[in-house]
Amino acid sequence: MIELTSDALSYAQEHGAEYVEVRGETTEFLDVVVEDRGVVSSIGGLYNGIGIRAFYGSGRGYSATSFITKTSIERAVEEAVRMAKASNFGPKRAKPVEGRVENIKAPMKQDARELETDEKIKEVLALARSASKALGADYVKVHYLERFEDRTVATNYGLRLREIRPSIWIGLKAHGSAGWELDYEDGLVGGWETMKTIKKNFEEFSAELNFQKTDQEADELVLSPRASAQLFMDLILPPFLFPSEVIPETPPSGIRVEDDPGDTASYGFMPFDDEGVKGVQKPLIQSGKVISQLSTRSTDEEGGRARAEDFVHEPGPANTFTKLTADQKTTLPKDYYYVPYLEFLGKREPSDLIVAFSPLTVVYKGGTPIGFKKLVFKLYLKDLEVAGVEGSFASFGCLRELGGGRIPVAYGSETLLLRGASLDRRSAGISRRNGRIRCREAGSAGGRGVCLIHQEPQG
Amino acid sequence: MINGALYYSSIFNEVGVGIRIAEDGAIGYSFTNSLTKKDIRDAVERAFHLCKSSRPDYPQASLPKSLGKSQIGDSYDPRIAKINVESVVNLAKEITQGIQEADPHGELYARGTVRSLELIRAVDTAGAGIVTESVTLLEGKARATVRSDPTLSWTEWEGVRVGTIDGLVEGSTAAGNCLSLEKTVKYEGDPLAQPLLLDKQAVASIMRTAWRFFDASWQGKIPLGKEVAQPFISVYDDEAAVNSVSSRGFDDEGLKTGLITLVENGTVKSYLNNYRWSRKLGMNTSSSAYRYGSRPFTAHPEIGPTNITIRGDDQSAEELSKAARGGLRITDAHDVHIIDGKLAFQAFPAFQLNAFGEEAAALRPVQVTIDASDFFHSIQGVERNKRKFPFVTAPSLLLMP
Numbered sequence: 116m117i118e119l120t121s122d123a124l125s126y127a128q129e130h131g132a133e134y135v136e137v138r139g140e141t142t143e144f145l146d147v148v149v150e151d152r153g154v155v156s157s158i159g160g161l162y163n164g165i166g167i168r169a170f171y172g173s174g175r176g177y178s179a180t181s182f183i184t185k186t187s188i189e190r191a192v193e194e195a196v197r198m199a200k201a202s203n204f205g206p207k208r209a210k211p212v213e214g215r216v217e218n219i220k221a222p223m224k225q226d227a228r229e230l231e232t233d234e235k236i237k238e239v240l241a242l243a244r245s246a247s248k249a250l251g252a253d254y255v256k257v258h259y260l261e262r263f264e265d266r267t268v269a270t271n272y273g274l275r276l277r278e279i280r281p282s283i284w285i286g287l288k289a290h291g292s293a294g295w296e297l298d299y300e301d302g303l304v305g306g307w308e309t310m311k312t313i314k315k316n317f318e319e320f321s322a323e324l325n326f327q328k329t330d331q332e333a334d335e336l337v338l339s340p341r342a343s344a345q346l347f348m349d350l351i352l353p354p355f356l357f358p359s360e361v362i363p364e365t366p367p368s369g370i371r372v373e374d375d376p377g378d379t380a381s382y383g384f385m386p387f388d389d390e391g392v393k394g395v396q397k398p399l400i401q402s403g404k405v406i407s408q409l410s411t412r413s414t415d416e417e418g419g420r421a422r423a424e425d426f427v428h429e430p431g432p433a434n435t436f437t438k439l440t441a442d443q444k445t446t447l448p449k450d451y452y453y454v455p456y457l458e459f460l461g462k463r464e465p466s467d468l469i470v471a472f473s474p475l476t477v478v479y480k481g482g483t484p485i486g487f488k489k490l491v492f493k494l495y496l497k498d499l500e501v502a503g504v505e506g507s508f509a510s511f512g513c514l515r516e517l518g519g520g521r522i523p524v525a526y527g528s529e530t531l532l533l534r535g536a537s538l539d540r541r542s543a544g545i546s547r548r549n550g551r552i553r554c555r556e557a558g559s560a561g562g563r564g565v566c567l568i569h570q571e572p573q574g
Numbered sequence: 575m576i577n578g579a580l581y582y583s584s585i586f587n588e589v590g591v592g593i594r595i596a597e598d599g600a601i602g603y604s605f606t607n608s609l610t611k612k613d614i615r616d617a618v619e620r621a622f623h624l625c626k627s628s629r630p631d632y633p634q635a636s637l638p639k640s641l642g643k644s645q646i647g648d649s650y651d652p653r654i655a656k657i658n659v660e661s662v663v664n665l666a667k668e669i670t671q672g673i674q675e676a677d678p679h680g681e682l683y684a685r686g687t688v689r690s691l692e693l694i695r696a697v698d699t700a701g702a703g704i705v706t707e708s709v710t711l712l713e714g715k716a717r718a719t720v721r722s723d724p725t726l727s728w729t730e731w732e733g734v735r736v737g738t739i740d741g742l743v744e745g746s747t748a749a750g751n752c753l754s755l756e757k758t759v760k761y762e763g764d765p766l767a768q769p770l771l772l773d774k775q776a777v778a779s780i781m782r783t784a785w786r787f788f789d790a791s792w793q794g795k796i797p798l799g800k801e802v803a804q805p806f807i808s809v810y811d812d813e814a815a816v817n818s819v820s821s822r823g824f825d826d827e828g829l830k831t832g833l834i835t836l837v838e839n840g841t842v843k844s845y846l847n848n849y850r851w852s853r854k855l856g857m858n859t860s861s862s863a864y865r866y867g868s869r870p871f872t873a874h875p876e877i878g879p880t881n882i883t884i885r886g887d888d889q890s891a892e893e894l895s896k897a898a899r900g901g902l903r904i905t906d907a908h909d910v911h912i913i914d915g916k917l918a919f920q921a922f923p924a925f926q927l928n929a930f931g932e933e934a935a936a937l938r939p940v941q942v943t944i945d946a947s948d949f950f951h952s953i954q955g956v957e958r959n960k961r962k963f964p965f966v967t968a969p970s971l972l973l974m975p
Contacts, residue, residue: 147628148874153600154628155850156874159620160605164588176659178585181607181869187587194585194659201663205579233627240629254793290793294914427868429584459913470941472913489914520868 116141116163117277120269123167123188128271130196132169134211135271138389139165140426143228145261149240151247155256157236166426169195174203175413177429210416212391214273219386221280222379223306227261230307235259242285242314249321250289250297258286260302266426268391276387282523283309284382284512287317293328294489295474296458302382302512302523309380316511323455325477329486333478335451336492336533340509342454342473344526347372347439349515350469351496355405357432358414368403369442369501374420376435382512383437383525389430390421399437409434411518424520431518436510436525441503445532452490453477469494498535505529575666576685578674585659592871593621599634600625605872631850638827638849638859657712662688665741669716672745677718682752685717686745697828705824713964714741716748720756729755729906729923751905755923758936761902769901769954770942770973771894771927776907777884777971778963783910784917785811785879785965787946788836790847790855794912796947800842803950806887809837811846812967813861813880819964826875827863834860836882837950848877883967886956894955894972899931902940918943949973 116139127135141163148155164181165188176198180191227235243257261283268276284302301316303309323339338346347370355366356374376385376394385394390412397419398406409432412418421430452473459472476490510527517524575581591614592605602625606617669686677684696706717730729751772780787796788809796802803809813831815821824830827849835843847855848863864878865871895903907919921940928934944952955972 144872149629153631155631156601156603157624157628158603158605158872158874159624160617160872162605162607162869162872164607173579175580175583176585177583178587180586181588181590183608191585191587198583198585198659198663201660202580202583207579231627232624236627236629424868427584427586427588429582431582459911459918474914 116165116265117267117269119165119183119188120267122185123165123192124269124271126189126192127167127169127196130169130193132171132196132199132271134170134209136168136274136390137165137267137269138168138423138426139163139267139269141265142425143263145227145232145235145259147236147239147259149236149243149257149259151240151243151255154236154240157232159232162425164426165191166423166429167192167195168429169199170209171196171199172203173205173208174199174201175209176200176202179427181427207413209412211270211272212274212412214270214275216275217277217387219276219278221278221282221304221384223281223308225307226263227281227283227307228263235261235307238310242287242317246287246289246317246321249318250291250324251326252289252291252297255287255289258284258288260284260286268387268389270391274391276391278386280304280384281306282382283307283313284514284523285313285317286514291326293326293487297456297475298458299456300511300513302514302525303380304382304384305380320455323453323477324475325484325487326475327486329478329488331478331480331485333450333452333480335448336454337447337451337504338454338531338533339456340507340528340530341511342457343439343528343531344437344511345457346469346471346494347528348434348437348526350471352400356399356409356434356437358408358410365403366400366405367496367499367501370400371398371440371442372400372437373398374409374435374437376420378436378525381436381510381525382523383435385422385435388419388421389423389519390418392417392419392421394435395419402442408432422517422519422522424522428519433517433519433522434515434524434526436527438508438510438527440508440529441501441531443500443502444505445502447479447482447504447530448532449479449482451479451532453479453484454490469496494533495535500534502532502534503529504532575670575687576683578667578670580663581685582687588869590869590871591617592865592873593618594637594874595621595625596635596637597622597625599630599636600628601631601635601874602626602628603874633853635850636853638829665714668741669714669745672742672747673716673718673749674745675742676746676749677753681720681756682749683719684745684749685715685719686741687715687717688713688741697824697826705828707823709822714744716741716745718748718752720752751923755936758938759926761924761926761937761940767975769898769975770952771898771901771903772907772971772973773903773905774957774961774968774970775963776904776921777968778961778966779907780910780917780919781882781884781966781968782879782963783912784946784949785846785882786912788842788845789877790845790851790857790860791877794915794946795845796842798842798844800947801840802842802947803837803840803953804886805840807837807840807950807953807956808835808885809882809950810835810885811860811862811879811882815881815967818881818962818967820880822880825861825863825880826865826870827861829859829861829863831861831880834862846877846879848875851877879965881962881967882965883960884953884956884969884971886953886969888958889955889972891957891959891970894957894970895927895931897931897955897972897974899927899929901927902937903927903933904942907942908939912946916943916945917949 146158166179176195178191178195409420411421422433423430507530604621665688673684811834846862852859863875865873925933954974957969
C-alpha cells in the first residue's frame with residue numbers, strides 16, 4: 116500500500132497537481148448481527164483502496180479507487196487532477212501540511228482476529244440473550260462490528276503517517292410490549308478485551324431501567340450522561356461546533372465543551388486527521404462562548420478534525436471524543452424524572468425549541484425508582500438551566516453521520532439536571548410556568564389524532 | 575458548490591464480489607474487492623467458515639432459487655457514462671447560476687450539487703445463474719438558504735433525470751422559493767380543523783420513511799387486512815416501472831421484481847419483504863431485498879422500497895387546491911420520523927391558503943404528528959400527475975380532517 120501511495124503521489128505531480136494528498140487504507144471486518152434466537156448475518160471481509168486529493172490553484176478534486184492496479188490508480192489520479200483544474204475558480208488556495216513521519220499503533224491486549232469466529236459469535240449471542248432477559252424485551256438484535264484498520268496519509272510535501280487502529284462497536288436494538296424501543300450503542304478502540312468493558316457498560320445501563328408502569332409525576336428532569344450527550348451533541352450543539360453557512364446565535368450558557376482526540380481507548384481516538392493534521396485537544400464552548408470549532412483545512416487554516424469513514428469519502432469536519440461538563444454542580448433531587456436515553460429528538464428550530472421523546476423515563480420518588488412512563492419534553496434553549504451531578508461523568512462510543520460518512524466518535528457527559536423544560540406525555544400540549552416543569556394530559560386533537568405544534572415559544 | 579466555490583467532490587471507481595453461503599440452516603457472508611482467483615477463493619472460504627460458526631436461523635436459512643441464465647434490465651445510458659468531470663463541474667455551475675439569477679442581491683447562501691452515479695449490479699444466485707443490470711443516474715440538487723431574523727429558512731429542490739438535467743431551472747426554483755419564505759409568519763389558526771395539501775416533494779419525503787409501515791421486518795408495521803385508507807386509495811411498489819429513477823429488473827437477491835400491491839381499496843394486502851422474511855411470515859416474496867450502504871456488495875440484503883406510489887381518484891392540481899382552500903399547503907417535509915405509532919415531520923415550506931385556494935402567507939416551520947393509520951385514512955384526494963423521485967413516484971395529496 117505504501118508503494119502504491121508513492122506511485123500515486125508522483126503520478127499526480129506529473130499531471131500538474133501542485134499539492135497532492137493520498138490516503139491508503141486496508142480494513143479487515145467482522146460484522147455479525149444476531150437476534151436472541153440466532154444469527155441473522157455474519158459478514159467477514161477485507162477492503163482496501165486509495166483516495167487521492169489533488170489541489171491546483173484554488174481548485175481541488177477527490178477521486179478514489181478500490182481497484183488496486185496501476186491503471187486504475189492512474190485513472191483515479193487523472194480524474195482528481197482534472198477535477199482540481201476544472202474547479203479552480205474559488206477564492207481560497209490550500210496550504211500544505213508540513214512534512215513529518217509518524218507510526219502509531221493503538222494499544223491492544225488481545226487481537227480479536229486471533230480468536231475463533233464461533234467463539235466471538237457465541238459471546239455476541241450471549242449478550243443478546245442476557246439483554247433480552249435484563250430488558251424483558253419482545254425482540255433484541257445485537258450488531259457486532261470488529262474492525263482492524265491500517266491507514267496511511269502521505270503528501271508530496273513529505274508527510275508520511277501511518278496508524279493501526281483495532282476497534283469493536285456494539286449496536287443493540289430492542290423493543291418491549293409496553294411500546295418502548297431502545298437503540299443502544301457503544302464502541303471502544305482496542306482488541307477483544309474491550310468487549311468486557313462494553314458488556315459492563317450495558318449492564319450498568321440496563322440496571323438503571325425500570326419496567327413497571329406508573330402514573331406518578333415528578334417535578335425535576337434529570338438526564339443520564341448518555342441522554343445528555345444525545346441531546347447536546349446530536350441536536351443542540353452542532354450548529355455551534357461545525358463551520359456553517361449561517362452563523363447561529365449564542366450557545367447555551369453554563370456548560371463547558373471540549374474535543375479530545377488523544378484518549379487512546381476512546382472510540383473517537385484520532386492521532387492525526389485525514390488531512391494529516393495532528394490531533395490536539397480543543398476547547399469548544401466555555402461561558403456561553405464558542406472558543407473554537409471542529410474544522411477542516413477547507414474551512415479554516417488550522418483544521419484538525421477532517422475525518423472520513425474510509426478512503427471513498429473526501430474528509431469532512433467531525434467530532435473525536437467530545438466531553439460536556441456543567442459549570443454549576445448539584446446533587447440529585449428526591450423526586451425527579453430520570454431519562455436514561457432518548458429515542459427521538461426533534462430538530463433544532465429557529466425559535467430555539469427542542470422536542471425529545473423518552474420512552475422509558477424512570478420516575479423517582481424519595482430517591483427511589485417507582486416505575487416508568489413515556490415522556491415528551493420540549494426545551495426552550497433561552498430558558499435552559501443546566502447543573503451537573505458531581506462524579507457522574509460517563510462516556511460511550513458511537514457511529515455518527517458526519518462530514519465524510521459514518522464516523523466513529525465518543526461522547527461524554529455528566530448526569531445533568533435540566534430546568535426550563537415543559538413536559539407533555541402525549542405531545543399535544545405545551546405547559547410552562549416559571550421555568551419549572553408542569554405536566555398535563557392532552558386529549559386527542561381534532562378527532563383524527565393529528566397534532567400540530569407551533570415551533571415557537573409561547574409568548 | 576456553495577456561493578460559487580467547490581464544497582465537496584468525490585469520484586469513485588470500484589469492483590467487488592460478495593459471497594453468501596447457506597449451510598445447515600445458517601448463513602455466512604464474505605466479500606473482497608480484489609478479483610484475483612486466490613482472493614475470491616479466500617472470500618468463499620471465509621463465508622463458509624462464518625456459516626459454520628453461526629447458529630442456525632429460524633426458520634432455517636436457505637437461499638432463493640436462481641433465475642437461471644438470463645439478463646434482466648438494462649437502463650444503461652452511455653451518454654451519462656461518457657460525461658466527464660469538467661461537464662459535472664459545469665452542471666453544478668449552471669445550477670448555482672440559476673440561483674444567482676433569482677437572487678441578484680446575494681441574500682441567499684446557495685448550494686448547487688450534481689451527482690453522477692453509474693451503478694452496475696451483478697448478482698449470482700445459488701451459483702447457477704448470472705443476472706446483470708446496469709443503472710445510470712444523473713442527479714442535480716439545488717439548495718438555497720436565507721437568514722432572516724428570527725427565521726432561518728432553507729429549501730432544497732431535487733432534480734433527478736435519467737439522461738438530462740436542466741440545472742438553471744432547478745437552481746432558480748430553489749432560490750425563488752427560498753426568497754418567498756423571507757417573511758414567514760406564525761400560524762395562528764386551528765390547523766386540526768383545516769385541510770392539508772401535501773405537494774409531491776412533501777409526499778416523496780414522507781413516503782421515504784413511511785414505507786416502513788409495510789416493512790415485513792419492522793415491529794411497527796400495519797397488520798394485514800386492516801382498513802387504513804378510503805376505498806379508492808391503493809399503495810404500490812412498482813419495482814420495474816419504466817423510466818423510474820430507482821426501478822430495477824431484479825432485487826439484491828437476484829429475484830425478479832414486479833408490481834407489489836401493499837394497500838388495495840384501502841386495505842393492507844401485503845408487505846415488502848426479502849427471502850428471509852417471506853419465509854418467516856409464510857408469505858410470497860415481494861423481491862424487495864436491498865443492500866444498503868455505499869458498497870452494496872459488502873452488505874447483507876435487507877428490505878427496501880424501489881418505487882412507492884399512491885393511486886387514488888386522479889384529481890387535477892386545481893381541483894385539489896380548490897378543495898384545500900382555507901387550509902395549509904405543505905411543499906416539503908423534513909426530519910420525518912415514525913415514533914410511538916405516529917408519523918412526525920416538520921412541514922416547511924408551508925403556506926396558509928385563502929378562501930380561493932391561493933397562497934396567502936408563508937408560514938414558519940410547523941411540526942406535524944399524525945397517527946399512522948390516520949395519515950392514510952385522511953387522504954381524500956390524489957393528484958393525477960405524479961413526479962418521479964428516488965424510491966417514490968409521488969402525487970400531491972389532500973388530507974381532510
